[in-house]
Structures are given as C-alpha cells and as structure tokens.
Amino acid sequence: MDLSKPFGNRITSLTYKGKPVAPDDTFTMAINNYRQSGGGGYSMIQSAPVIKDTQTEIRQLLIDEVKQKGTLRVDDYFTPSWRIVRGAAAQVTGPRLRVISTNDFHGALVPGPDAQGVVRGGAAYVARAIETARAECTDECVSILVDGGDLFQGTAVSNLTYGRPVVEYYNKMRYDAVVVGNHEFDWGTDTLRARMRQSKFPYLGVNVRYTDGRDVPWIPNDTIIQRGKWKIGVIGFASIITASTTKSTNVTGLRFDAPAPIIDSVARVMRAKGADVIVAVEHDGGFCDRPATAGCSGEIFRIVGQIKEKIDLMVSGHSHSLVNTVVNGIPIVQARSSGRALAVVDIPLPPSGELSAMVREIGVDSMSPVAGVDSIVSRAVAMIGPKLNEKITTLPIDLPRSGSQYALGNIVADAFRWAGKADFGITNTAGVRAPLRAGPVTFAQLFEVQPFGNNLFRVQMRGFEFREYLERILGANSPGVHVSGFTVAYNPNGAAGSRVASIHLPEGRTLSDAAMYTVVINDFMLGNDPYAIRNKSMAVTPISFTDQEATIRYLRAQRLPLAIPVDARIVQVIE
Numbered sequence: 001m002d003l004s005k006p007f008g009n010r011i012t013s014l015t016y017k018g019k020p021v022a023p024d025d026t027f028t029m030a031i032n033n034y035r036q037s038g039g040g041g042y043s044m045i046q047s048a049p050v051i052k053d054t055q056t057e058i059r060q061l062l063i064d065e066v067k068q069k070g071t072l073r074v075d076d077y078f079t080p081s082w083r084i085v086r087g088a089a090a091q092v093t094g095p096r097l098r099v100i101s102t103n104d105f106h107g108a109l110v111p112g113p114d115a116q117g118v119v120r121g122g123a124a125y126v127a128r129a130i131e132t133a134r135a136e137c138t139d140e141c142v143s144i145l146v147d148g149g150d151l152f153q154g155t156a157v158s159n160l161t162y163g164r165p166v167v168e169y170y171n172k173m174r175y176d177a178v179v180v181g182n183h184e185f186d187w188g189t190d191t192l193r194a195r196m197r198q199s200k201f202p203y204l205g206v207n208v209r210y211t212d213g214r215d216v217p218w219i220p221n222d223t224i225i226q227r228g229k230w231k232i233g234v235i236g237f238a239s240i241i242t243a244s245t246t247k248s249t250n251v252t253g254l255r256f257d258a259p260a261p262i263i264d265s266v267a268r269v270m271r272a273k274g275a276d277v278i279v280a281v282e283h284d285g286g287f288c289d290r291p292a293t294a295g296c297s298g299e300i301f302r303i304v305g306q307i308k309e310k311i312d313l314m315v316s317g318h319s320h321s322l323v324n325t326v327v328n329g330i331p332i333v334q335a336r337s338s339g340r341a342l343a344v345v346d347i348p349l350p351p352s353g354e355l356s357a358m359v360r361e362i363g364v365d366s367m368s369p370v371a372g373v374d375s376i377v378s379r380a381v382a383m384i385g386p387k388l389n390e391k392i393t394t395l396p397i398d399l400p401r402s403g404s405q406y407a408l409g410n411i412v413a414d415a416f417r418w419a420g421k422a423d424f425g426i427t428n429t430a431g432v433r434a435p436l437r438a439g440p441v442t443f444a445q446l447f448e449v450q451p452f453g454n455n456l457f458r459v460q461m462r463g464f465e466f467r468e469y470l471e472r473i474l475g476a477n478s479p480g481v482h483v484s485g486f487t488v489a490y491n492p493n494g495a496a497g498s499r500v501a502s503i504h505l506p507e508g509r510t511l512s513d514a515a516m517y518t519v520v521i522n523d524f525m526l527g528n529d530p531y532a533i534r535n536k537s538m539a540v541t542p543i544s545f546t547d548q549e550a551t552i553r554y555l556r557a558q559r560l561p562l563a564i565p566v567d568a569r570i571v572q573v574i575e
C-alpha cells in the first residue's frame with residue numbers, strides 16, 4: 001500500500017500464494033457477521049454469496065484453537081501480509097521548493113538505539129532518507145538541504161577525529177548550509193575553522209558578533225541559493241545561549257544577539273535582492289509533545305512569535321525534539337536528533353498556496369544504507385576501532401545513573417581528585433552522560449560516560465572560600481554535583497548562604513577556614529554558573545589531560561576487584 005495515493009488507488013501490489021491477483025480470480029473469505037452485513041464500511045462484500053454459515057462464536061473458535069494446539073507459537077500465526085511502501089509523499093503540486101533538513105546530528109555516524117532500544121539513524125541511512133526525499137522532488141520541484149547545528153559532538157568516532165568524517169559525509173550529501181550550534185565551539189574556534197575549511201557548505205550565524213558589535217567575518221550570515229529560476233534565501237542563527245552551553249573560554253570575545261529583529265531586517269534585505277523564499281535556520285528549540293503542557297513551548301516559539309516579516313519556514317534545533325507546527329503563520333520543524341528523523345517541507349513557488357510539512361522517522365530495519373556514505377563511516381570506525389575496544393577495567397556491578405547521587409558520579413569525582421593529586425574533586429552531574437554495566441568495560445563505553453572531553457583544572461582556595469563555593473553550587477534544589485574527598489550535609493530549604501550544615505574530611509578531620517585546599521573541577525564548571533570560579537585571585541592551573549582520560553587512567557590504576565564507592569557524600573538534612 002502507498003498511503004500517499006488517493007483513496008481507491010493505494011494498493012500497489014496484491015498477491016495470493018506468490019501470484020499476482022488477476023481481476024477475474026475468485027476467492028472464498030472467512031469473515032464475521034458484522035463485516036458480512038457490510039458493517040464498518042465494507043458494503044462492497046454485502047452482495048457476495050455466503051457459501052457457509054458456521055453459526056459459531058469467534059470466542060469459541062479461539063478456545064478450540066488453544067485447546068487443540070496446547071502451546072501457541074508466534075510463527076504459526078504471524079505472517080506479515082501487508083506493508084506500506086514509500087510513495088510520492090508531496091501533497092503540493094506545481095512549482096515548489098522542498099526543504100530537507102536535519103539538526104543535532106551529534107556525530108551519530110553509526111546507527112544506535114533510541115530510548116526504546118530501536119536502532120535508528122546512522123549517516124548511511126540518513127543519506128538514504130535524504131536521497132529518497134530528493135528523488136521524490138521531480139518535475140517543477142527544486143530542493144535544498146540544510147542543518148540546524150550541533151553536527152560533531154557526542155560519539156567516540158566523531159570526537160576522536162574532531163568531526164572530520166562528519167564533514168566528509170555532509171560534503172558527500174551536498175548540504176547547502178548549516179548553522180553553528182553551541183557544540184560547534186566545543187573544540188575551540190581553531191578546530192571549528194579547520195572543519196569550516198574542510199566543508200563545501202557555509203556555517204551560518206547572523207547573530208554571532210564580536211562583543212563590540214562587529215560582524216564575525218568567518219561566520220557568514222546568510223546565503224542565497226539559486227535553483228533554476230528561483231532564489232532561495234537562507235538565514236542562519238546561533239543559539240542565544242551558546243555562551244553558557246559550551247565552554248565559555250571557547251566563545252570569549254563573541255556575543256549571540258536576539259534573533260527576531262535580525263530576522264526581520266535580513267529578510268527584508270534578501271527579498272530586495274530577489275529572494276523568492278526565505279528559510280530561517282536556528283539552533284534554538286522547544287517542545288510540542290510534553291504531556292504536561294498544552295501546545296508548544298520553548299525559545300523557538302517565543303522568537304517566531306516576535307517575527308514581523310514574512311518567513312516561509314523556520315528550521316529549529318538544539319532541543320532534540322519533534323516539532324512540526326505553525327506559529328505566527330510561520331511553519332516550524334525540528335527532526336529529533338542524532339539522525340533519527342528528517343524534516344521534509346514542500347513550499348509552493350511562488351509561496352502562496354498549500355504547504356506540506358512532515359518529519360519522517362529513520363529506522364534502519366526498513367532501509368538500505370547509501371554505500372558511498374557507509375564507506376566513509378566504516379573507514380572512520382576502522383581508524384579508531386582498536387582504541388574503542390580496548391578493555392579498561394571490569395565492574396562487579398551495574399553502575400546506573402539514578403537519583404541525584406550515584407556511585408558512577410562518585411567514581412568520576414574520585415578520578416578528578418586523583419588526576420590533580422588534590423584534596424577535593426567536584427564534577428557537575430550533567431557531565432556524566434551514560435551508565436555502565438557489570439563486566440568488562442571498554443574505552444568506547446567510558447567514552448559515552450564522558451563524551452565532551454572537558455579539560456580539568458586545579459583550583460586553590462581557602463577553607464572558608466570552599467565552604468562559600470559549596471553554598472553556591474549546592475543551591476536550593478537537589479545537588480547537581482558529585483564530590484570526592486569530603487562529605488557535606490546541607491539543608492536545601494535553608495536561606496541562601498547558610499545551607500551547608502557540616503563538611504567532613506577523611507580520618508575525622510574537619511575543614512579549616514584558613515587552610516589552603518586544592519579542588520579539581522572541569523573547564524565547563526570553571527566558566528559557567530553556578531560553578532564558575534569568580535575570585536580572580538585564586539590560582540587556577542590546568543591538568544594535562546581531559547576528564548575522560550582522568551577516569552580511564554584512574555580506573556586502570558585501581559586494584560581489582562574494583563571497590564565501588566557507594567557512600568553518600570552529599571546528604572540533605574531537611575529542617
């Protein structure tokens with residue numbers, strides 16, 4: 001069946017025992033009395049002759065069957081008898097622009113399981129979905145391919161190669177433009193600019209400025225794409241919260257301005273230059289599928305609500321959500337993340353008629369990979385394979401991430417402290433990204449635990465300053481950190497500045513206000529609130545390896561069987 005075809009023309013092939021059904025074939029069919037009477041819209045069989053009426057209840061048939069078989073085996077019953085085939089999905093006829101978009105690929109070159117365990121995505125399969133969407137765009141249809149940002153960060157194969165194979169893949173797919181996501185800055189602007197040089201497409205960011213307001217020359221603002229006689233204007237926007245969602249030192253000297261007024265002015269300029277269609281691509285997101293809230297909420301909807309000019313499409317990103325809606329007359333799409341979906345929007349040309357927008361899910365079981373992209377992925381995987389499979393340690397138990405305090409977080413904090421030969425280690429819990437299972441643990445698994453490759457820093461502070469620091473980061477909610485080298489009791493309901501009840505050090509020692517202590521934190525914490533080190537007189541010195549390397553080296557250095565630190569180090573005392 002092809003559900004994109006009109007009613008009455010949807011069956012593309014019908015076979016019986018492997019042979020195509022011919023118009024003059026006759027069959028007998030077992031149905032219930034409701035259907036036989038034409039119920040449920042089956043009037044076409046009302047007039048067919050009844051050749052046998054068993055007068056048996058279906059319930060009884062089932063009971064008899066179970067009794068006779070004894071054991072029911074799925075294979076005896078489940079023979080797939082129908083499937084839905086991909087058809088020409090475009091509802092728009094006549095001249096049209098098809099905008100194909102992805103967002104938040106996060107280096108997901110290899111297919112991987114989603115939260116339900118279904119294997120999805122993978123560059124070669126996204127490529128297939130893109131090729132299919134392009135192949136459907138025929139006759140008077142033209143297409144462009146854009147991405148909403150965050151291309152590289154998140155998997156071993158991408159991170160260990162600093163995103164090179166991701167760009168290879170994007171080049172191969174002939175992306176027309178992408179926007180700079182917050183994670184594009186994770187490896188510093190030098191690496192980002194190296195990836196830009198490798199890319200055959202621009203990284204747009206019209207709202208990225210130097211702090212003095214000047215435009216950043218190496219981040220283009222927009223582009224006009226010519227397709228046949230049509231001019232398509234694409235404007236790209238970085239997330240306004242980029243500075244707090246990557247290491248702040250990587251965006252020093254840059255600012256990220258509010259998009260709406262810029263969209264209006266740039267759209268006017270592009271129309272004046274002859275753009276027939278304006279597509280905005282922005283690395284800000286929102287949610288339409290949160291059960292607790294009606295409608296859509298989030299940054300992108302706020303921004304779109306403020307736009308005054310006519311924009312034909314907003315491609316969103318960053319929130320890894322499924323968005324397909326219209327706000328303020330502007331269609332907005334976002335296609336999940338990590339290659340799990342593809343947005344396909346058909347805009348009539350000139351843009352005045354009916355629009356069609358869909359987000360297509362990408363599951364690998366029903367698709368064939370694109371060979372030319374598959375080879376890019378397997379070459380990248382082969383290059384780092386031996387490293388990925390290296391065994392680092394063996395775990396006696398599972399290490400889940402559940403609750404606000406857990407053993408895996410303690411291990412990471414212990415590794416911080418160990419790496420800096422420091423008194424204390426503190427990690428933000430959000431930096432612990434994946435659980436571990438009992439048994440042998442490989443480099444690849446530890447990589448998923450700490451994919452960001454944050455650098456570590458040793459900070460020197462006096463005891464009273466450390467206490468103040470804990471006051472700040474423990475806050476009013478559940479603790480967002482794991483710690484090492486001390487235990488702390490605090491009252492989350494207490495007044496700000498007086499929540500910490502007690503701090504205990506090993507061997508029964510207590511914190512001395514005047515003594516100097518060393519604390520290891522990562523560079524994300526160093527520059528981002530509430531963890532930021534604001535006191536410029538504190539000595540901050542880098543440790544020569546990343547948080548990932550710290551955990552790996554630390555685990556290698558431990559005796560087996562590994563002692564799992566299940567102790568509660570941050571205790572809430574509710575008063």
Ligand SMILES: [Zn+2]
Pocket residue numbers: 150181182183283317318319
């Ligand atoms: Zn993002």
